[in-house]
Amino acid sequence: EAYKAFPDALPLLRSARAVEDLKVCVLSNATESYEQSVLPALGMAEYIDFCILSKVEGMEKPDKAIFELAAKRAGVELQDVLHVGNSYSKDYCGAIAAGCRALLLRRQSSTSATGDDIQTVRSLSDVWMWLRENRGLGESAGS
8 A cells, every 4th residue: 555645744843843842652552563654755763752653552542541541651640641643533533532632633514513613624734824823832834
């Protein structure tokens, strides 16, 4: 299976890497080959602090324990974790239920009702804008 990065992925990762106290974790229901092969092939590995992969850890999203593990490895409290994902049930609801903050990535317009209380973004550039507004970060990530 061929993976391709969205054009806004590397700018976000580069911007995040420049922030001293910001940790970037890949939290995925994937195998270890994702960390060993896919991320390096996409040029992303150097910007990732650590990966938590369900097939390695024996738990998967939306299990609260996998979000707790991410927070522990990052050395932060759950409420200081921002989880960004494209699955409403596994990513968004899982993160919120665990006590994290979450953004639901919806690249295309969706007709499914998500409600006004669901925080959505249309791009990874929007994630950086969210971080700037909520963490007081500076300009970058293609802005």
